[in-house]
Amino acid sequence: MGRRIEKSLRALFDRGRPHFEDKGRLSRLRPFYEATETFFLHPAIAPKNKPFVRDSLDLKRYMSIVLIALMSPLLFGIYNAGFHARNASGLSTDFATVFGDGLLIVLPIIIVSYAVGLFWEGLFAAIRRHPVSEGFLVTGLLFPLTLPPTIPLWQVAAGITFGVVIGKEIFGGTGRNLFNPALTARAFIFFAYPVQMSGDAVWIAVRESVENGINAVSGATPLALAALADPTERIEAVFANNGYAFQTLFFGNHIGSIGETSTLCILAGALILLITGIASYRIMAGAFIGAIAIGAMFNALASPDLPAWFSVNPFYHLVTGGFAFGVVYMATDPVTAPGTDKSKWIYGFLIGAIAVMVRVINPAFPEGVMLAILFMNIFSPLMEYTETRIRIRRRIPNV
């Protein structure tokens, strides 16, 4: 069976290839052709240089593992979006219909993100005559998961366009970008269209066709509640009173961006990334330590004159908002993180620390993870530079 499919695919691609070769009518579209062909038929290429044996790991496999690690927050996000939509409309919430509705909400966002992103990726690949990079498959899925379920599709298109073109391609393409493209895309939407990205009315994607006809359902995310909490209150109590007990926050059955709510599902993804060695444990652990350390420091400073956030148990920072999602999937992007080991610890630590600082100190932004990661992206080359200089100085010169 597999052999037969392989054979017929082979024949199909062989028939198509002449059109995409240098003199073919569609030679400009060669990157698309090659991306499609190598997706189905993993190429076998003889090495031209020594060593003549090579590792089985390639970038397709590498990025596929990130995609697999994204499946748990994605599937939960679909369920969760569907659940809150139906729940708010007073409809039944059995698993199948909830999941179906969730798909109707989330799938269009992902499709638009992939289609528009692929267009830009392919365009630049065609102009630069280089292959389409698999890293895009990750960007195209990461971005939708950071969005609220009610996001207008045209904004998804605008965001991914900005992320791919401004965040990546103008720096020279994959491997040369300074900022994580998915996060750049999100930052663009966040600052350009704040109405659709924040506030209380964007988190529940009520379908217009429901009988009750309720259109605007509002729900405040835990972070929004926390930012508004009175200094005399305990955040833990505010959360609990609004149905956001620690377990709820951890398991993720609450409103928020599509992929960010379930810390448990994100941990499952993190486990895959760490076991396979695809993501850096140094960055994840650094961010964890950073958030807890700064959280504890704020605890020590807490007083009735300061916002309620100061006194929260630091572990709440890990399960609210996009902290876990950002740290596991965005901060560990190898291109935009430092490539040296000690810097990775510092980089992770500062991401955790800054994310918590933004949340606690800055009333304009209830969430700080995105800003923390983008901010540290800027410093990553400097950190790399410093560490390489130090390590070079330790070498016995050989010139």
Place this chain on the structure above:
Amino acid sequence: MAGAPAPKIEKGPAVSSVAFLPEILPAIKPRLLVKNGDTVKIGTPLFKDKNNPDVLFLSPGGGTVTEILYGHRRAISRIVIQTGRTEDHERFDPVDKEQLAAMDRKEIISVLMARGLWGFIRNLPYRTIPAADETPASIWVSLDPSDPFQVPSGVYLKGNESLFAFGIRALECLGAPVFVCESLGSEVSHEAVAPLVTHRVSGTYPAEDPGVLLYHTKTSPRENHAWFISGQDVLMLAEGLSTGRYPTERIVSVSAPAGRYMKTRLGAPLASLLSGEAAGENRRWIMGGLFRGRSVPKDGYLGLTETSLLIALDAGDPELFGFLRPGLKKPTASRTFLYALHKKPFAPLADMHGEERACINCGKCQAICPVDIMVPFAYKSIYAGEIEDALAHGLLDCVVCGLCSFVCPAKIELAETFESTRHAYHQDRI
């Protein structure tokens, strides 16, 4: 890797032609001393090095020169000698222990150069054949290659221990301390060799490489310049000196059809080492080790210092959704395939396992580098034309072990880039 040799030596068949391959000697510009049709003996000079005319390279066979083949940019790629029924030797004066003890550095160097034995010695950091006026800080001899397809000391040293000791004595005359390194687990117990051992190394490939040993033992930049010679080549050198004849006997490891060691001669045609199905279609012949070896044509010959012939399967057909398979049988140094849970020897497959992409800075290369080079940064320095930066990163410490190219998921030719950059730098400095 499957197919590591069984520890016994087979005698290879007699051959009717042998060849010398000037092309694979690093940074040598040959000036021919013979022409097509000349009659040569074993030990007749075939060519000398233009840059270093005292260094002679001698014929590994007696008979008639039948072919001088030119390769890329008229570099001499090989000189083939049709061997006669009886082969004559050029006679040199044998050197014994007392004579050796009386020789000074200059004398021994000129003897080695004139007898074609100098070509077995290499220098660090460039890994070329040293010039006479170089003064190395040390001379390294590694007994046991960590590459499973090279010949271990247990095989080539057996019965040759005192010859080996004589060779080491000769090297000691070169005016630098001689360091002999053995591998943990295969210590040499023989009384003639054991006292000579100065270092002991453990670890996987390329732990025993002289460049790696030097990197991890040196304490100052003065030690950067060193020489090295392989254990088996010490025997060649010793035999050439003590018998007065150019040595031609070689023990070569051959990986197919079943791994074995074969006694053959310098410059033997590779086809004589193999038979039947092993030589069949869709095979790639790799000469000189798994990671460092060159790809050789099937009508190729054994090079001067080469002792390992490895037969790998050629890259096969594209695989349906190859990148999504669980990969129980996909060898990898990473943990991204099930193979990682179930490491077993595998038959080498000459396949890139993917296409070249831009570097994503994953750091797998620098994690595996045996001499602590920050590979992505060094590579990008070269890419940007900043050779000084690359040198600061340790370009000259690189031992071209090939592991960075092996692990790179973006399939970037890192080792090749380092080697060619270093070569260009070396050429510039001459």
